[in-house]
Amino acid sequence: MRLIAPKREEVTGEVERRVVAQLLALMDGLESRGQVVVIGATNRPNALDPALRRPGRFDREIEIGVPDRNARKEILQIHTRGMPLPQDEEERTRIIEDFADRTHGFVGADLEALCKEAAMRALRRILPEIDFEMESIPAEILDKIEVTYRDFEEAFMDIEPSAMREVLVEVPDVRWSDIGGLSEAKQALQEMVEWPLKHPEVFEHMQTQPPKGVLLFGPPGTGKTLLAKAVANESEANFISVKGPEILSKWVGESEKAVREIFRKAKQASPCIVFLDEIDSIAPRRGSGFDSHVTERVVSQLLTEMDGLEELRNVVVIAATNRPDMLDPALLRPGRLDRLLYIPPPDREAREEIFRIHTRRKPLAEDVDFKKLAEATENYTGADIAAICNEAAMLAIREYITSGKPVDRETLKKELKVHMKHFEEAMKKVKPISAEELEMYVKAAEKFRRQ
Numbered sequence: 001m002r003l004i005a006p007k008r009e010e011v012t013g014e015v016e017r018r019v020v021a022q023l024l025a026l027m028d029g030l031e032s033r034g035q036v037v038v039i040g041a042t043n044r045p046n047a048l049d050p051a052l053r054r055p056g057r058f059d060r061e062i063e064i065g066v067p068d069r070n071a072r073k074e075i076l077q078i079h080t081r082g083m084p085l086p087q088d089e090e091e092r093t094r095i096i097e098d099f100a101d102r103t104h105g106f107v108g109a110d111l112e113a114l115c116k117e118a119a120m121r122a123l124r125r126i127l128p129e130i131d132f133e134m135e136s137i138p139a140e141i142l143d144k145i146e147v148t149y150r151d152f153e154e155a156f157m158d159i160e161p162s163a164m165r166e167v168l169v170e171v172p173d174v175r176w177s178d179i180g181g182l183s184e185a186k187q188a189l190q191e192m193v194e195w196p197l198k199h200p201e202v203f204e205h206m207q208t209q210p211p212k213g214v215l216l217f218g219p220p221g222t223g224k225t226l227l228a229k230a231v232a233n234e235s236e237a238n239f240i241s242v243k244g245p246e247i248l249s250k251w252v253g254e255s256e257k258a259v260r261e262i263f264r265k266a267k268q269a270s271p272c273i274v275f276l277d278e279i280d281s282i283a284p285r286r287g288s289g290f291d292s293h294v295t296e297r298v299v300s301q302l303l304t305e306m307d308g309l310e311e312l313r314n315v316v317v318i319a320a321t322n323r324p325d326m327l328d329p330a331l332l333r334p335g336r337l338d339r340l341l342y343i344p345p346p347d348r349e350a351r352e353e354i355f356r357i358h359t360r361r362k363p364l365a366e367d368v369d370f371k372k373l374a375e376a377t378e379n380y381t382g383a384d385i386a387a388i389c390n391e392a393a394m395l396a397i398r399e400y401i402t403s404g405k406p407v408d409r410e411t412l413k414k415e416l417k418v419h420m421k422h423f424e425e426a427m428k429k430v431k432p433i434s435a436e437e438l439e440m441y442v443k444a445a446e447k448f449r450r451q
C-alpha cells in the first residue's frame with residue numbers, strides 16, 4: 001500500500017502524487033458503502049499518506065501483530081495437518097507444544113516455512129529408495145515417510161524468523177555460565193527479570209509488580225552487556241539492543257520516533273528485553289552541559305514509553321551506564337529504572353573464572369596457571385582479560401607459523417598450544433584502563449549508591 005500511496009510530502013514523483021490524489025477522490029466518491037469495501041494492507045502504516053487514514057477513507061485500522069504462543073500453536077497445527085507426523089500421539093503433541101514454545105518472533109509465514117523445511121528433510125531420507133522410472137511411488141515407501149521431532153529441530157536451526165530480520169531483534173547466545181564472577185548480579189537479575197518473564201502467573205497470584213526497569217552501572221568492560229544478553233537468553237526472551245549515541249546520531253531529527261519504534265517492536269516481540277547501553281548519553285542530568293532540546297525530548301519519550309509498559313509486563317528495560325552520576329534522576333523514579341545493580345570490576349577469584357571461560361575452547365599447555373594469571377591482573381576488567389586470552393592465542397599462532405612446522409591436524413593437535421609465556425607476553429600488550437580512571441568510575445558508582 002505504501003508503494004502506491006506514500007506520504008506526499010516525502011515523494012518527488014509526480015505520478016505517485018497523482019495516484020494518491022486519485023485514490024482519495026475515488027474513495028470519497030464511494031458515497032454509501034454499498035457493495036464495495038476497500039481493504040489496504042501495509043507493513044509500514046506510518047509511511048502512508050495521512051490523508052488516507054481519515055474517516056470516510058481507511059477509517060478502521062487493525063494491527064496484525066506477531067503471533068503469541070497460542071496463535072503459534074494453532075498455526076503449527078494448521079500447517080502440519082496433512083503431514084505424516086509420528087503415529088504416537090504423545091510425540092505429536094510434543095512437537096507442536098515444544099515448537100510453539102520455542103518459536104517466539106516467528107510469524108505465520110515463518111512457521112509455514114518451518115513445517116515445509118521439516119517435511120523436506122523427511123522426504124530426503126526416503127529419496128534414495130525411489131525409482132524415478134516408475135509412474136507412481138509405491139504406497140509402502142510413502143507410508144514410511146515420517147516427519148520427526150528431529151526434522152523440526154534441524155529445520156528450526158535454519159529458519160530465521162522475519163521479526164528478527166530487522167537489525168534490532170535478536171536472541172542472544174550468552175549463558176550464565178559464560179560470565180565470570182558477578183554472582184550477586186546474576187541472582188538479582190534472575191529474580192527481577194527472569195522469574196517474572198517466565199512465571200508471570202506467580203507474580204499475578206501474589207499481586208506483586210515485578211520491576212519494569214533495571215539499571216546496571218559500573219566501569220566499562222565489566223560484563224553489563226553480557227549480563228543483559230544472558231538474562232534474555234535464560235528467560236527465553238527476545239533482545240533489542242540500542243546504544244544511546246546511536247539513537248541520537250543514526251536517527252538525527254527522529255530520535256523520539258526511534259524510541260517509540262524500539263518499544264513498539266519490543267511489544268511485538270514480547271517477551272522482550274530492551275537493552276539501552278550508554279544511557280547517560282540520551283538521558284543526561286538536566287543542566288549538565290549536555291543539555292539540548294533533543295535529549296530532553298528523547299528522555300520524555302522514554303519516560304512515556306516506560307510509564308506505558310504497565311499492561312505489558314513482559315517487556316523489561318535494562319539500561320547500562322559507566323556514569324550513573326550523570327543520569328537524569330527522573331529516570332530512576334519508581335516504576336522506571338528503579339532497580340540499581342552495581343557491576344564492579346572483577347576481584348581475583350572472578351578474574352580466574354573469566355580466564356577459564358575465555359580459554360575454555362583453546363588448547364592450553366600444562367604450564368598455564370590460572371591462579372597466577374588472576375593475581376597478575378589486578379585492575380583488569382573482563383573485557384581486558386578477554387583481550388589477553390585472544391592476544392595470547394595470536395602470539396602462539398604467530399610463533400608456530402613462523403617456525404615452519406607442519407600444519408596438518410595431527411601435528412597441530414600435538415604441538416600448537418597456548419603457553420604461560422604467551423599469556424605473560426599478552427599481558428604486557430593489553431593494558432588495563434589506568435588505575436585513576438578505574439578509581440573515577442568506582443567512586444562515581446559509590447557516590448551514586450549512597451544517594
Ligand code: ADP
Pocket residue numbers: 178179180181182219220221222223224225226227320346354357381382383384386
Ligand atoms: P560492558 O557492557 O560492561 O561495557 P561487556 O559486557 O560488553 O562490558 O563486556 C565486553 C567483553 O568483555 C565481553 O564480550 C566478554 O568477552 C568480556 N567480559 C567482560 N566481563 C566479563 C565477565 N564477567 N565474564 C566473562 N567475560 C567478560
